[in-house]
Amino acid sequence: MAKANRLSKLISYLKPHLKSLYWGISALFVVNVIGVYIPWLIRDIFDDLQANFDFNRLVSYVVILFVLACIMWAIRMASRVLIFGIGRQVEFDLKQRIFEHLLKLEPAYFNTNTSGDLINRATSDVDNIRRLVGFAILSLINTIFAYGLTLPAMLFINVKLSLMTLAIYPLMLVTVQLFSDKLRIDQAEVQEKLSDISELIQEDMSGISLIKIYAQEDNERRAFSHKNQRLLKANLSLARTRNLLFPIIGGIANISLLVLLWFGTSDIEKGLITVGDFIALIIYVERLVFPTALLGFTITTYQRGEVSIDRVEAIMEVEPKIKNDVDNVNLPIENIKGNIKAVNLTYTYPNAFQPALNSLNFQINAGETVAIVGLIGSGKSTLANAIPRLIDISQGQLFLDGIDITSINLTDLRAAIAYVPQDSFLFSTTIKNNIAYSDPVGEITEVEYAAKQAQIHPEIVNFPQKYDTLVGERGIALSGGQRQRSSLARALYTDAPILILDDALSSVDNKTATQILENLKREKNKTVIFITHQMSAAQNADRILVMEDGNIVQMGSHEQLLSQEGLYKSLWQKHQLEEILA
Numbered sequence: 036m037a038k039a040n041r042l043s044k045l046i047s048y049l050k051p052h053l054k055s056l057y058w059g060i061s062a063l064f065v066v067n068v069i070g071v072y073i074p075w076l077i078r079d080i081f082d083d084l085q086a087n088f089d090f091n092r093l094v095s096y097v098v099i100l101f102v103l104a105c106i107m108w109a110i111r112m113a114s115r116v117l118i119f120g121i122g123r124q125v126e127f128d129l130k131q132r133i134f135e136h137l138l139k140l141e142p143a144y145f146n147t148n149t150s151g152d153l154i155n156r157a158t159s160d161v162d163n164i165r166r167l168v169g170f171a172i173l174s175l176i177n178t179i180f181a182y183g184l185t186l187p188a189m190l191f192i193n194v195k196l197s198l199m200t201l202a203i204y205p206l207m208l209v210t211v212q213l214f215s216d217k218l219r220i221d222q223a224e225v226q227e228k229l230s231d232i233s234e235l236i237q238e239d240m241s242g243i244s245l246i247k248i249y250a251q252e253d254n255e256r257r258a259f260s261h262k263n264q265r266l267l268k269a270n271l272s273l274a275r276t277r278n279l280l281f282p283i284i285g286g287i288a289n290i291s292l293l294v295l296l297w298f299g300t301s302d303i304e305k306g307l308i309t310v311g312d313f314i315a316l317i318i319y320v321e322r323l324v325f326p327t328a329l330l331g332f333t334i335t336t337y338q339r340g341e342v343s344i345d346r347v348e349a350i351m352e353v354e355p356k357i358k359n360d361v362d363n364v365n366l367p368i369e370n371i372k373g374n375i376k377a378v379n380l381t382y383t384y385p386n387a388f389q390p391a392l393n394s395l396n397f398q399i400n401a402g403e404t405v406a407i408v409g410l411i412g413s414g415k416s417t418l419a420n421a422i423p424r425l426i427d428i429s430q431g432q433l434f435l436d437g438i439d440i441t442s443i444n445l446t447d448l449r450a451a452i453a454y455v456p457q458d459s460f461l462f463s464t465t466i467k468n469n470i471a472y473s474d475p476v477g478e479i480t481e482v483e484y485a486a487k488q489a490q491i492h493p494e495i496v497n498f499p500q501k502y503d504t505l506v507g508e509r510g511i512a513l514s515g516g517q518r519q520r521s522s523l524a525r526a527l528y529t530d531a532p533i534l535i536l537d538d539a540l541s542s543v544d545n546k547t548a549t550q551i552l553e554n555l556k557r558e559k560n561k562t563v564i565f566i567t568h569q570m571s572a573a574q575n576a577d578r579i580l581v582m583e584d585g586n587i588v589q590m591g592s593h594e595q596l597l598s599q600e601g602l603y604k605s606l607w608q609k610h611q612l613e614e615i616l617a
């Protein structure tokens with residue numbers, strides 16, 4: 036991204052918070068004015084008291100200085116709260132925008148972009164932008180005000196002394212810049228070693244049974260110790276760099292004070308400056324140490340923030356491929372019958388050489404139960420994903436109740452379809468919330484009804500907290516079959532006119548799977564499409580589509596297909612042989 040573009044992005048992040056920024060900058064200005072005025076006052080106090088000491092005046096000066104210092108402290112606090120607050124606000128806005136944008140993107144995007152990278156952009160990169168907006172802006176403006184106000188005051192007191200003492204300050208800036216590069220490298224190294232360790236812990240905890248079966252505890256312990264050593268080394272290197280930098284900055288500041296002391300005292304002696312002038316200069320020089328040192332960090336923070344703006348904006352620039360047509364048609368769920376028709380339906384995955392769906396033509400009537408069978412990789416899941424537009428299919432190839440699905444409002448289309456994907460994903464929440472995912476405030480009786488239809492109810496009531504039992508990663512471990520039937524219950528709960536099951540009962544025994552499908556068949560007006568490798572379940576469907584290499588090679592009822600030579604007959608014979616052998 037070009038520099039000007041980045042700057043305009045940065046301004047757009049700040050735009051909603053301009054009022055706070057205005058007040059924050061104003062507060063910083065006032066702080067710096069008071070910060071320059073206090074040494075000036077001390078200068079006058081010294082010169083005044085030296086000429087004519089009076090205890091009462093001393094007390095009143097001390098009170099004035101104390102009040103000014105308190106006001107400065109309070110305003111400085113306010114400026115920090117305001118500007119760091121903007122950083123936090125921008126962080127909040129960006130995280131929200133990234134998440135909302137990711138929700139708009141199609142599943143294919145997440146196949147080509149790792150979740151680790153996306154999480155990194157939404158956390159570490161957003162954090163870098165927060166630092167740019169909070170710390171870098173505060174520090175940069177503070178430095179501008181500090182120099183802009185302090186330097187004239189110093190020059191007014193004595194040009195030669197001011198320039199001599201500050202001449203060494205660029206060295207401080209360069210040192211911090213050099214160190215901040217090293218600090219960044221060390222910090223990244225620590226981060227990398229830390230994620231290595233986290234990955235190992237995560238993997239070992241998931242594969243703990245395998246480690247035990249293969250008696251690999253010693254090997255894993257050694258692997259952990261090796262990674263832990265590397266983390267220790269990285270941490271020590273970071274500590275060394277930090278511990279070296281701050282004494283060097285202090286040393287440079289002290290050199291400039293020594294210069295001031297050396298030439299300043301002789302100037303007092305020569306009567307070129309007063310004692311008050313000298314003390315004010317010392318305070319001014321000290322005042323500039325912090326902003327100068329911070330400027331080095333500010334430049335690095337700014338550069339890092341710029342890279343992060345590019346990385347975050349790269350996500351935001353990805354246009355969702357599957358979106359509503361400009362003149363999309365609303366299709367209320369109560370008007371949907373559930374007829375599905377494909378006309379030369381063709382789909383090729385990006386970077387694939389062959390189409391996964393190769394000019395399919397079929398019609399599924401409303402209320403029909405259709406099984407899709409075929410060899411692995413023949414395109415069954417791709418077809419299932421095409422109907423709710425989870426993949427980007429072309430216009431004029433797939434129709435719902437005679438309407439091109441690419442022109443139907445996406446929310447309406449998806450509301451019409453209950454879909455159970457191959458992996459029965461469960462969220463880390465209660466079983467009730469998992470089933471009632473599409474309408475979390477639904478009645479428990481409806482949740483139970485769906486669970487009964489999916490034949491999981493008797494097992495749920497045996498769970499420790501019944502429907503309130505936590506499942507998913509942080510809950511109890513469910514068997515494959517229980518997970519599948521819970522996902523099925525989630526789909527049945529929505530009561531959509533079309534139900535698609537993608538091999539969703541593969542871990543359920545044949546008898547239960549057949550029973551579930553029988554129950555579904557009895558559901559009037561529901562179009563059911565179920566992809567399966569279980570031939571005993573498929574045989575009960577009204578019709579069966581047989582797929583091979585992205586083509587529908589056979590279509591008909593179980594009896595019709597058995598009477599023909601072809602893939603279906605050989606799949607059925609194989610199934611029967613397995614039954615006999617079992």
Ligand SMILES: Nc1ncnc2c1ncn2[C@@H]1O[C@H](COP(=O)(O)OP(=O)(O)OP(=O)(O)O)[C@@H](O)[C@H]1O
Binds near residue numbers: 146385387391410538
């Ligand atoms: N995201 C993807 N990117 C590229 N190719 C893919 C992708 N998903 C599937 N394919 C390919 O498309 C073809 C059809 O895959 P699909 O998953 O639809 O088959 P399937 O019949 O459902 O298989 P299974 O019975 O094993 O579930 C396969 O050759 C597969 O390798």
